[in-house]
Amino acid sequence: MTEALAPIGTVLTRSDASAKVQGCEKYAADYYPQGMLWAGVKRSAYAHAKILRIETSKAVEVTGVAAVLTSGDIRGSNRVGVPEMDQPVLADDKVRCKGDPVVLVLAENKKALELALEKIEIDYEVLPAVFDPREALKPDAPLLYEQRPGKNLLLSGTLERGNGAASLKDCKFVVEGRFKLPWQEHAYLETEAGVAGINSEGILEITASTQTPFRDRNELSHALGLPADKIRVTAPYLGGAFGGKDGITVQGLLGLGAMHSGDRPVKMWTSREESFLSSTKRHPAELHYRLGCTQDGILLAMTCEVVLDTGAYAALGGAVLAMVLEHAAGVYRIPNVFIEGFCVYTNNSVASAFRGFGAPQGLAGIEQMIDLLADEAGIDALKFRLKNAVNRGDTTGSGVLMSNSTGIISCLKKVQRHPLWINRQDWVNNAPAFKKRGVGTAAGMQGTGYGPVILDIANAKTELLPDGRFRIYSGVADMGQGNNPTNIHIAGEILNQAPKDFELLQPDTGSCLPSGSSSASRTTFSFGNALIGACKNLKERILTRACNLMMGAYFENLLLARGKVLDMTSGREISLQAIASSMTEQERISIFSYIAPAAKHPESVNSEIRFLGFPHRIFSFACHLALVEIDELSGEIEVCDYLACTDAGRILNPQIYEQQIHGGIVQGMGYVLWEDFRIHNGDVLCRNLATYILPTAVDIPDLQSLAVETEETGPFGMKGVGEIGINLPYPAISNAVAQALGRRIYEGPLTAERVLKCLNSNPTGGKSED
Amino acid sequence: MKISFRLNEKMIEIETAPDRRVIDLLREDLGITGTKEGCGSGECGACTVLIDGVSKLSCLMLAAQLEGRSITTIEGLVQDGKLHPVQKAFVSHGAVQCGFCSPGMVMSAVDLLQRNPLPGRQEIRRAVSGNLCRCTGYQKIIDAIQSAAKELD
Numbered sequence: 001m002t003e004a005l006a007p008i009g010t011v012l013t014r015s016d017a018s019a020k021v022q023g024c025e026k027y028a029a030d031y032y033p034q035g036m037l038w039a040g041v042k043r044s045a046y047a048h049a050k051i052l053r054i055e056t057s058k059a060v061e062v063t064g065v066a067a068v069l070t071s072g073d074i075r076g077s078n079r080v081g082v083p084e085m086d087q088p089v090l091a092d093d094k095v096r097c098k099g100d101p102v103v104l105v106l107a108e109n110k111k112a113l114e115l116a117l118e119k120i121e122i123d124y125e126v127l128p129a130v131f132d133p134r135e136a137l138k139p140d141a142p143l144l145y146e147q148r149p150g151k152n153l154l155l156s157g158t159l160e161r162g163n164g165a166a167s168l169k170d171c172k173f174v175v176e177g178r179f180k181l182p183w184q185e186h187a188y189l190e191t192e193a194g195v196a197g198i199n200s201e202g203i204l205e206i207t208a209s210t211q212t213p214f215r216d217r218n219e220l221s222h223a224l225g226l227p228a229d230k231i232r233v234t235a236p237y238l239g240g241a242f243g244g245k246d247g248i249t250v251q252g253l254l255g256l257g258a259m260h261s262g263d264r265p266v267k268m269w270t271s272r273e274e275s276f277l278s279s280t281k282r283h284p285a286e287l288h289y290r291l292g293c294t295q296d297g298i299l300l301a302m303t304c305e306v307v308l309d310t311g312a313y314a315a316l317g318g319a320v321l322a323m324v325l326e327h328a329a330g331v332y333r334i335p336n337v338f339i340e341g342f343c344v345y346t347n348n349s350v351a352s353a354f355r356g357f358g359a360p361q362g363l364a365g366i367e368q369m370i371d372l373l374a375d376e377a378g379i380d381a382l383k384f385r386l387k388n389a390v391n392r393g394d395t396t397g398s399g400v401l402m403s404n405s406t407g408i409i410s411c412l413k414k415v416q417r418h419p420l421w422i423n424r425q426d427w428v429n430n431a432p433a434f435k436k437r438g439v440g441t442a443a444g445m446q447g448t449g450y451g452p453v454i455l456d457i458a459n460a461k462t463e464l465l466p467d468g469r470f471r472i473y474s475g476v477a478d479m480g481q482g483n484n485p486t487n488i489h490i491a492g493e494i495l496n497q498a499p500k501d502f503e504l505l506q507p508d509t510g511s512c513l514p515s516g517s518s519s520a521s522r523t524t525f526s527f528g529n530a531l532i533g534a535c536k537n538l539k540e541r542i543l544t545r546a547c548n549l550m551m552g553a554y555f556e557n558l559l560l561a562r563g564k565v566l567d568m569t570s571g572r573e574i575s576l577q578a579i580a581s582s583m584t585e586q587e588r589i590s591i592f593s594y595i596a597p598a599a600k601h602p603e604s605v606n607s608e609i610r611f612l613g614f615p616h617r618i619f620s621f622a623c624h625l626a627l628v629e630i631d632e633l634s635g636e637i638e639v640c641d642y643l644a645c646t647d648a649g650r651i652l653n654p655q656i657y658e659q660q661i662h663g664g665i666v667q668g669m670g671y672v673l674w675e676d677f678r679i680h681n682g683d684v685l686c687r688n689l690a691t692y693i694l695p696t697a698v699d700i701p702d703l704q705s706l707a708v709e710t711e712e713t714g715p716f717g718m719k720g721v722g723e724i725g726i727n728l729p730y731p732a733i734s735n736a737v738a739q740a741l742g743r744r745i746y747e748g749p750l751t752a753e754r755v756l757k758c759l760n761s762n763p764t765g766g767k768s769e770d
Numbered sequence: 771m772k773i774s775f776r777l778n779e780k781m782i783e784i785e786t787a788p789d790r791r792v793i794d795l796l797r798e799d800l801g802i803t804g805t806k807e808g809c810g811s812g813e814c815g816a817c818t819v820l821i822d823g824v825s826k827l828s829c830l831m832l833a834a835q836l837e838g839r840s841i842t843t844i845e846g847l848v849q850d851g852k853l854h855p856v857q858k859a860f861v862s863h864g865a866v867q868c869g870f871c872s873p874g875m876v877m878s879a880v881d882l883l884q885r886n887p888l889p890g891r892q893e894i895r896r897a898v899s900g901n902l903c904r905c906t907g908y909q910k911i912i913d914a915i916q917s918a919a920k921e922l923d
């Protein structure tokens with residue numbers, strides 16, 4: 001064998017990197033079909049208003065304008081969204097937030113488009129609006145949906161275990177905390193983009209930057225009134241997504257445009273400002289905790305109230321609430337618990353999926369509480385965590401049975417043995433003049449997949465090509481995390497072929513099979529398992545056919561090698577090309593369906609929360625350690641060292657694994673330190689990357705990553721690694737900052753302004769609450 | 771107006787509006803889409819190109835400014851079918867995830883290494899601090915640039 005294969009567990013450079021780094025990979029934003037029109041949207045100027053009249057005649061007259069469309073031009077339900085279809089493609093009776101799309105314009109060029117958009121007149125009857133989720137729950141609050149029985153409450157959940165709140169009085173130490181967590185904007189570099197057209201067979205073809213091509217097709221069918229088989233969605237590599245493209249962004253507008261463009265293709269690509277205005281965000285959250293333990297630091301009781309602002313439409317808000325509740329008690333055994341959560345409609349921007357999907361909010365709360373309580377009990381923060389952390393077989397405070405691999409204790413111990421932890425006090429004591437130093441930890445987990453009710457199914461398809469090479473039909477989009485190259489890695493291992501022997505077809509509803517979303521740390525877990533099944537079947541078929549073709553060969557003596565099958569007893573070989581040419585197309589294609597394991601144990605949460613994903617069965621775990629230095633004069637926080645110890649099961653490719661850990665951590669650092677997405681009375685105040693501050697290369701230190709490789713049921717023993725990294729920078733850094741300042745800042749992000757305020761209000765650095 | 775300039779070593783003459791943004795000229799008129807747009811207002815670096823060898827943001831430049839200049843885009847870095855050492859290092863060090871920032875990031879790195887052949891890690895971090903990456907956390911990008919510097923030296 002001349003070319004080295006790349007065994008699972010070793011670094012295989014990503015097969016997508018070369019094209020990307022040469023600028024020749026085509027993203028949805030890079031398509032400019034011949035004869036295309038630009039699509040653009042007139043968005044609502046009000047947070048809540050009735051649409052009385054839309055005057056489009058002046059816009060239609062603009063030279064270069066091809067069509068001006070309103071909700072009246074939509075044949076279908078005009079509603080998208082999962083699980084609730086409540087979001088209009090174009091607003092009809094009313095608008096519920098600033099940024100709601102009202103009129104779609106198609107034009108020859110961007111100048112005509114802009115001019116036409118300006119000339120559209122919309123008469124509104126402004127309605128009272130509500131911007132605070134607690135206000136929205138009051139009986140006299142303005143209603144976003146007049147007919148909803150639950151009024152502005154999208155979903156609530158209650159979870160009670162043991163004696164609940166009553167047990168707080170049996171605790172020796174009790175602490176209380178109220179946390180306010182900010183919005184976070186995904187800020188993927190490729191804003192929402194896509195192209196659409198009707199092909200010669202009358203099929204609406206959409207190429208979009210999407211995490212959910214198959215789900216999009218179903219929603220579009222419903223919203224636009226086209227049968228699903230008349231719609232084809234393809235998903236090229238995404239320029240980032242992080243949950244922000246988990247569902248329809250521009251696809252509905254593109255589809256509508258293509259249906260009214262006079263057979264011309266249509267392109268839409270949002271500007272950064274429009275993206276910030278119209279895209280979903282991470283839910284801002286308010287968390288109110290009480291946590292108590294015994295004299296020895298054994299956790300006994302917890303109460304927690306969570307309020308999430310989900311904005312104007314449901315999107316995945318309910319499922320995010322379920323995740324917050326599930327992660328709100330962290331990785332600890334707490335026998336007596338009362339957790340209550342509310343996910344509430346307001347006239348703000350829509351909040352939905354964002355990497356971590358509610359876990360970062362829950363863990364930001366509980367992990368700061370743990371530090372407060374450990375402090376109160378006079379026990380070191382890591383020892384305290386070790387005393388209370390779950391082993392396999394234990395149940396967490398939220399009532400989640402740890403039935404599968406559970407490596408949190410190993411993660412905690414690894415951090416405990418690390419020099420950064422051992423030498424922390426010396427480091428803190430050596431702070432230079434006008435600087436304060438602190439060290440903080442946090443621990444947590446991340447549930448994988450869709451939970452106990454909604455089946456997590458992936459369908460892989462793979463083909464032995466006539467030339468003896470292989471093709472993988474991917475059912476899950478690659479938003480940058482590298483599941484495409486990983487699929488080649490996996491298939492290469494099973495079929496014993498080199499990466500070059502594969503081609504990979506990106507998700508295309510016309511030829512690939514539905515496999516769920518690229519999300520929930522399940523993309524490689526579920527699709528990879530399906531792919532292993534498909535490759536194993538194909539391998540068996542190839543070897544069996546080799547037996548047919550090589551008279552006298554026995555299955556057990558045959559080896560599938562690169563490009564050929566080898567009879568180990570006689571040394572005879574037959575090429576894969578020869579085998580392929582003896583097969584029908586049907587024989588060359590192998591399909592396998594995989595269903596991920598789901599939790600079966602009963603728990604004490606209401607059925608709506610269970611339906612939306614509570615509880616999970618498989619979890620990744622991590623413990624993070626942050627060393628921070630605060631400038632007393634500027635209030636700026638510098639993260640000097642950062643360590644993550646992660647249990648995401650076995651590692652398939654150390655390079656891709658580290659990419660996910662690094663990327664998650666830095667996005668989490670942005671969340672806690674700089675990313676202050678401001679929305680005031682429904683007005684998005686951050687309109688560009690100058691006011692919404694993302695971490696840059698100079699803001700972060702080199703990160704250290706350690707792994708605990710427990711064995712799990714994902715491909716080759718892996719678990720999901722896409723989200724766990726983002727869950728802990730918030731609490732780890734907050735804990736470090738609290739130590740440095742001698743008091744805690746309860747509202748994030750921890751901007752220099754907030755730090756200064758904290759320093760100035762208490763210059764001697766005593767202990768008190770904000 | 772008619773402008774002429776050198777694009778990736780080739781002379782080009784094109785009829786365009788003088789206030790056409792260079793990024794639109796490249797992507798829409800000339801059909802080379804390697805140069806990305808992430809903000810359109812000079813804040814992300816995704817649109818970085820080299821003008822007479824110096825890195826510039828193509829979303830802030832107008833077509834008329836190209837007259838008589840030489841512009842190198844990401845498509846122009848490959849020589850004789852071989853990746854530029856910076857590109858090669860990005861691939862081998864895992865500096866690419868979604869890849870949308872990569873062309874701009876590579877151009878900034880090429881510019882840096884021309885000015886400073888052996889930069890330290892902090893110098894590299896500073897040099898690419900105008901290029902946002904939402905995926906990688908930057909560490910592998912810094913690793914890649916450092917290794918390319920050694921290779922080029």
Ligand code: FES
Nearest residue numbers: 808810812815829
């Ligand atoms: S697109 Fe030019 S700097 Fe962002």
Ligand code: FES
Nearest residue numbers: 868871903904905
């Ligand atoms: S790799 Fe995605 S933005 Fe840098």
